[in-house]
Amino acid sequence: MKPVLFAIAAGLCWGIGEVCTRSALHSGKIGPITAITVRSLVAIPIIVIVYWLMTRGIGGVRVEQPVSAIDGATWSKVVLGSGVIAGALAMVFFYVALSLGEVSMVKPIAFAVAPAVGVTLGWLVLGESMDGRKAAAILLIVSGVVLLTTGTTRSVPSDGSASESTQPQR
16 A cells, blocks of 8 residues: 555655646746756755665665665666656656646656556566556556547636637647
């Protein structure tokens, strides 16, 4: 149950955070790279404090291993996969997309592609199980996002009244 609760907490934080970020980006007073830089600079000290606490067994989730216990292959995976690909490139792509579009479109697309790729690569690369239920779930997630991000949209003109449109969002 703990993984589910932590995943829900992460999703709530990301949802709230990205709405705040989208609002800031669309104010025209900050760009996507500045937003990522601020996000990272604020996050790093908090993450370092949590790491320090968890290497000492404080926090109750799992005790972290000290960095001296990490081997070269593990460092490569974390630096390249987590740091470069997920930490830098994905955030740059996401924040640029968020600066150009609506959070109601950008976030579902990004966060539907991520589990679809994760489940597929978990199966192909890590040897995790794949069955009809997981394949159907991926199909449902992707179908739901297509349904959510295309078709009829509501736009709010400058006078505040809502109007219907059948143009897909871009």
